Amino acid sequence: MGTKSSKKKREKKNNKKIEKSLEESKKKKSKELRLLLLGTGDSGKSTFVKQFQILYKDGFSKNKIQSYKVVIRCVLKNSLKQLIEANKTLETELKKKNVKLAENYLKKFVPRDSSVSTKQQKIIQTLWSDPAIKNVWRLRDNFQIPDNSDYFLDNVERIFDTTYSPNNIDILNCRIPTTGIQEIGFKVGERIWVVVDVGGQRNERRKWIHHFEGVDSLIFVIGINEFAKKLYEDNTINRMHETLMLWESTLTNQYFKKTPIILMFNKVDLFKESLTRSNLSDCFPEFTGENNFEEASKYIKKQFIKKKHKKKRKIYHHFTCGTDTQLIEKLFADVMKTIIENHIKDYFV
Template identity: 45%
Template sequence: MGIKSSRTKKLRKLEKKKNAIIEEQLQQDQLQEEKEIKLLLTGTGDSGKSTFVKQIQILFKEGFNEDDQKAHKQVIRANLVFHMKALIRAAEELNISLLKENQIIAEEFLDLPSVSKGEIPDDVVDDIKKLWKDPGLKKAFEKRSDFQIPDSSSYFLDRIDEIMKVDYLPSQEDILRCRIPTTGVKVLSFDLEGYPWKIVDVGGQRSERRKWIHQFDNVTVLIYVVALSEFDQKLYEDESVNRMRESLALFEKTVNNPTFKNKNCILLFNKRDLFEEKIKQVDLSICWKDYNGGLNYDKASEFIKKKFESVGKSKSKSKSKSKSNRKIISQFTCATDTNNIKNFFKSITKTVIDSHSKTTL
C-alpha cells in the first residue's frame, strides 16, 4: 500500500513537472509571437509576390545555395520547352505564319513530351534556337498581351546556349526572373532592426485564395502587390477577365475585411519598368474607359494609384460607424531590382515597427 502511494506521488510530481515545462514553452511561444512582426503578402497570380520574397532571401537571409540553384535550373530548362509551345500555339491563333522551313519543326514540337529534370535532348535545343529566330514567333511574342506567357520568357530564350551548358547554375538574376507559381502558403522569417519578422506569401490564383483567411490572424501590416503592366492582359483562369480589374476587385475585398479595419496597408505597384515601356504604346483606357491621360507614364500610374487607394479608403468608413485608423501607403517598385527593394524596406521599416508597437501596447 505504501509502495503504491509512493509511486503515485512520483508520477504526479513528474506530470506536474512536465505540465510546468509545457506551460513555460507556451508562454515563451506567445511572447515570441507578440514580438514578431507579421507581413501578409497578397495579390493576384503573377503580380510578383514570389519575386519580392526572393529579394528578402537575398537581402536579409543567406541568399540562394547550390540546392536552390539546381532546383531553379530544372524549372528554367523545362520552361524553355513550355514557353516555345506557348509561342507556337499563339502564332497559330493569331494567324501569324512561320518560315516555311520551320513549319514542320513547329508542328512536331507541339507533340513533345514534358521535360523531365531539366533534361532536353540536343536536337530539341537546336529546334528551340531555330524557332526563336523565326520572325513569326518574334512577332507573336510582341503580341504577348493576347495570350498567356511570362514576360521573362524572352530573357531565358535569348540565353539558351548558356542555360544548356553542363555546368550551368542559375545566377541571382536568373532565379529572380524564374516563374514558379505559389501554391499553398510560403513563410520566410528574418531579423531586421532588432525585431523578428515573418513574411507570409499566399498563392494568388483563384483556387488558392480560399486559404488566405487562415493567415489573417496577428497580421501587423497587409502588403498587396499590383502588377502595373497587366492592364491590357487577361486572367490565366478566365480569359474574359482583365487582370488589373480582377486585382482591384480582390484588393477591395481583402483590404475591407473586418480583420484589417485598423491595419495599415502597403500597396506595391510592381513591374514599374515593364509598365513604363508598355504605356508608350498601349493606352490605359483599354482597361478603364474613364482614363484620358494618354500614353503618359506619370498620368497613367497616378490614375491607377488613385483607383486602388479609393476602394481601400471609402469602404472602411461606410460599413462601420467607427472610423478606421488604417493608412494606405503606396510604393512603385520593380521586384527584380534588388536595390529598389532594399530602398523600399528602408522607407517602410519605421512605419511597420510603429504599427507593431501600437498593436502590442
C-alpha cells in the same frame, strides 16, 4: 513538516520558471512582426519572398538551385511551345524553312522535360529568331505567355550549357505559381520578421482567411502591367479589374479593419513596356490622359486609393520592380522602419 516545506520550495521554484518562460515568450513575441502578402496570381508576391531569401537568409541552398535549374529549362521549352501555338492562332507565316521545324517541336514536346542538347538549343534559337514568333511576342498581352519568356529564350545557350547553375537573376525571373501557404522568417537587427505568402489564383484565396487575423501589416501586391492582360482562370476578365475587386474585398474584410496596409505597384518595368503596346483606356475607358508612365500610373493608383471608405485609413504605397534586388533592399528597409515606428505612422495617401 519537512515534506511540506520542500513541496512549497519546489512550487515556488516552478512558478519562477513559468513566469520567466512567459516573460521570455512575451519579449520574443514583441520582437516578431508578421507580414501577409496578398494579391492575384502573377502579381509578383513570390518574387518578393525570393528577394527576402537573397537579402536576409544568405540566398538559396544547393538543392534549391538544382531544382530551379530543372524548372527553368522546362519553362524555357514551354515558352517557345506557347509562342508557336499562339502563332498558329494568328495564322502568321513562319519562314518556309522553319515551318517543319515548328511542327516537329510541338510534336516532340514533352511536358516537364528538362533534358538539353546542342541540337535542341539550335532549334530553339532558330525558331525564337523567326519574325513570326517575334511578332507573337510583341502581341503577348493577348495570350497567356509569361512576361519573362524572352529572358530565358535569349539566354538559351547559357541555360543549356552542361555546367549551368542558375544565378539569382535567373531564379527571380522563374515563376512557379504559389499553391497553399508559404512562410519565410528572418532576423534584421533585433526584430524577427515572418512573411506569409499565399496562392493568388482564385481557387487558393479561400485559404487566406485563416491567416488574416493577427498580422502586423498587410502588403497588397499589384502587377501594374496587368491592365492589358486577362485572367488565367477566365479569359474574359481583365486582370486589373479582378485585382480591384480583390482589393476592395480586402479593405472591407473584418480582419483588416485596423491593419496597416502597404500597396506595392509592382512590375513598373513591364508596365512601361506595356504602355508602348496597349492603351490604358482599353482597360479604363474613362482615362483621357497621356498614355505614358506618369499619367497612367497616377490614374491606376487613384483607382485603388479611392476604394478605401474611411478617409483616414492607413495606406502606404510604392511603385517598384520585384526583380531589382538593390531597389527591393532599399524599399524594404524603408517599409520595415515605417512598420516598426508604431506600425506605420499616420500616413494618409
